[in-house]
Structure formats: C-alpha cells, structure tokens
Amino acid sequence: MMSRRLGMEIAKLLSLASAVAATDLFLPLYNAPGTNGAAWASVREALVQHPDVSATIVINVNNGPGNGPPTADWIAGGQALGSLPNVNLIGYVHSVRCQRPVEEVQADVTAWADWRLQDVSINGIFVDEAPNDGNCTSYMSGLTAHIRDVADLDVVVYNPGFPATPFALEPYYDLDPTYISALETCFATETNGRDLCDGPYTVYDQGGYGTTIDSTLRDWVGVQNYQRTAILIHGYHDTNGLYTANDETLSGLLRAVVDRGIGAAVFTTNHWITPDAEPADIGTMVSLLSLANM
Template sequence: MKLLMTSALLAGAAATDLLIPLYQFPANNGQAWAPIEQAMTENLKLTHKIIINPNNGPGGPGQGIEDPQYVAGSSALASHPNAQLLGYVHTSTDGGTTRCNVPWDQITADIRTWSTWVSRGIKIQGIFIDEAPANTANSCVQYMQNLTNFIRNDKDLLFPQRLIIFNPGGTGTLQPYYDMNPTLIVSLETCFVTPDKARVAFDQCNPEFPNWERYDHDGYGSSIDKVLFPNIGELNGPRSAILVHGAHDTNGPSANLDVTEETLRNMINTVVQRKIGATFFNAAGYHEFSTGPANIVTVARLLNAANTGGGRA
C-alpha cells in the first residue's frame, strides 16, 4: 500500500468537500432534508456540494421551482454558508448506454431553467452533468466542451460561482475532460458491499451487475492507489470526486472490512490524505441519508475531522 502523505505535503492543501447526490423528495416542506441541514450546522468548515434533482433535471410543470416543497427545502439548504447547490442535468436519452445524445436545445433549456431558481432567491451555484462520457472513443469531447463553455460563459446564466461537475460514473480516458477544467469529475463511483449483500433499491448496488470495484477491498486506500490514480494520474486527484454507495455489511476478501465508524474514519482519512477533491459515503441510496453506519451526519463529522486534524492541515 502507498505510504501516507506527510503533514508537510498536506500543509496548505485545500480540503476535501462532501458531494451529496440529493435525489430525495423534500417532504414536509423540506424536513426530509433535516439530516443534511444538521450535517452543515455541525460542520461549518466543511463545504457541502449538494446536487438537487427533482426529476432527472429541474422538473416539468408543477415540479422543482414550481413545487412549494422544493422551494422550502432548497431555500433552507441554500441559506447555510457552507452549502453549494448544483442543478442536475444528464447527457443520455437511454440511461447512460449512449452518452452526449440529449439534444443541445433540450439540455441548455434545462440549464437555463436551473438559472431561474437563482432569480427566485435560491442560489444554485452551478451544474452537475450526469451520464457524462467515461472515455474519448466517441464524439463527446466537443459536446462536453461546448456544454462547459455554455455554463461558464453564457451571459444570461445567473449562477454566482458557475461550478461544473462531470459524472462519468467510472474511470476511463478522462484527461481531455480534465483539460476542460471543470470544478470536479466524479472519476470513481462504486460500491463497498459484496454483491451477495447488496440491496438493489436500498443502496444503488445491483447484484445483477456485480463487477463493481468493492471499495478498498485490498486495504485502506487501495481503490485510489490501484484503480483511480493509474487511470487519472495523481495530479488530478484534487479535481476528482469519489462516491461510495452501499457502505454497510462487508467488502469481502482480501481486506474483508466490516463497516463500523472506525472503518469509515480510516477510509475517509485516506481520501483526504490522497488530496481527493470531494467524496460521499452512504449506506442507503440517493433517496435516504439517515441509515447507519454511513449516515450523512456521521460521514460529514468524520470528513470534517479528517480535513481539520486527521488528514489535511
């Protein structure tokens, strides 16, 4: 296993943010999102990048900004100084089988709709582009460059920070996309749990497709050192994000780690020590954040501690 970076190397490094795919409906005027608000309130130094997704985008009539529940929930989240809200869009019309085939007028219209949230008082800071390309073996490079330029430069868009996050959903030939200089690329999205313990609707880990990288199954930091960095290069770590679903039960041999708070602490510490830009661990799916052991309050607390004391100076 790669040796941990020394404190001298870590001094002055930017912190690892918490990236939250919030696809949960904000029931009871946003009270369903109370655990995320608690995480922000208790960890003021931790930046929470929160992806809002009413319906694979900003939503149609009566949804999103037209739904009082979303207005209440999103307004409450955006009021926290350590929150950065991002609007969700996607590039695929067939669930990710084909990338970059959403018509230009459609995807830019969704982005413009997200911009109207800002004019309604909800500070959406940028865009999360799901089903982004995982390699350059198609015509996606120009599509993604045009989309990046649009978000970054269109004079009518109101996003205060114009954050841009790509989510290819896995490692691949990503350097041309790093060269576009997005805020982050989700360059490793995977599961912790073994396939026999996966719960499809509960943790996003589908036992019918068991060939995911079982996170850190070769020891703490192994998924970064042996899978991520060989694909993207260590220098791209600060502009990368790691999302780990199904953080419950065990990841099996050879590390055979069971998820406890100590296991989570060690995994999160290695993410911070490798200078990864953002991360997310969750026991449940995108729609529930209170289930232990990897509930959002615990993960935020451990990540904040790693940034301020146990990881980066």
C-alpha cells in the same frame, strides 16, 4: 462583488488546518425535500454543525429541473440548503453520453438558473451520463461555457461513471470542470437490496485503506487530477471482506481519501435517496469528514 465561488474558495483556504487540501462533501441528494424541506433537515443540520466542511449538493426533481418553476416544498428545501455559506447547491441534468440534443440540456440549465428568481441559490450543474471517452469534447466544452458564461453558474461537475480506459477523461479535465465524478462503486461485498450494488463492481478498499484509489483511480485519472475528482461510494454496510462497516472504518476510509488529495467524496449506506440510513448517515459522514480534514 465577490463571486460565490471565489468566496467559498477563500473560506475553504482559511479553514484548512494543515498543508493538505481539504476534501469536500459531494452529495447527490435525490430524495424529495418533503413538506417545507423537512426531509433535508438532517443534511442542513450536519453542515450547520460543521461549517468547516464545504459541500456540493446535487438536487434532482425529475431527471432535471422538472416542468415549470419549483413548488413550495422545493423552494423551502432549496433555500434552507443553498443559504448556507459552506454549500454549493447544484442542479441535475443528463446528456446521455452526448446523444441528447445540447439545446435540451441547455434549456434544463436555464431552468435551474431561474430557480434563483425564487431565492434558491442554485450555483452549478451536475451533468450525469457524461461522456467517458474523448469523442465529445466539443459538446461538453460548449455546454460548460453555457453553464458558466450564459447561465452564470460557477460549479460544473461531470459524471461519466467508470472510464475503464486509462486517462480517457483527460480531455474533459482540460475543460476545467470543478469536479469529475470518476469513481463510483460499493463498499459491501453483497447488496442489501437498497444500495444500487446489484451489478458487477469493484469492492471498495478490499485490500486496505486507500487501495482502490491507488490501484484503480490513479490509472484512470492520474494523481495530478485528484483535486478535481469526486468519488462516490454507496453500499456502506456489513463488510467489504476486510473491514466491518462502522465509524472506525469510515474514519479510516475518509482519512485515506483526504491524504491522497481527492477533491470531494461521499459514502452512503444505501443510495442517494436515503441520507439518514445508518451507519453512513449524513450526520456521521460529515462529522467524520470534518475530523479527517484536520
């Protein structure tokens, strides 16, 4: 039987309209699903309307899979998203920069994999607080092997945050994750209080479309790793000092991401619990990403 991962890769290749590889949606969906999954309905609808957009969606009960099996609402929401052919639904775990005992992380991985017993198509793991230097390769190699070989999950995403040191993540790309989330920052010059932009950060593309990738990400990960890199930009509201946050700007930002061959991306207005907040609501985000990939 063809694996889900292989099937999605073939579908993606068949849907490409040009020689440039498509950029996927990468969505941390950290709000609760609501009654019968209603709070995730807009995400599902956006991806139903745009089957050409492949999406990796992270769900998180309580810094992991929670205690015990999923409740009815999580089952309903998970089934609704995970059943879509263009979605990989993955579960959240955290490693505390490799300080958390790996057995605890593996137990969370197993718990997520067991959601499949409830017909929720969990197909991978998002490792938050992943290491951002080369001192934990053995830990991450073992964890990745557990995810893929023991839990039989295809997608593995590391989230180290800003590595700060050029090519510090190279040993982790060598472990062949699906993506490393190597750039997370904000668009707006000032926080709106809901966007997680209340600390020091590099304002995204303040120098023009694609400039943060060209001036920052390239030095951190190298062009050769772009296709296995995800970028997460929140605080898409007001202005970055050069562009106003509107559909035209978002289209230009996404086109620059696609042109540079970045594997996956998302822009959100606030942060990961408000997918419907405008102007970068999930419907607009998916629609404009679909156009950018053409």
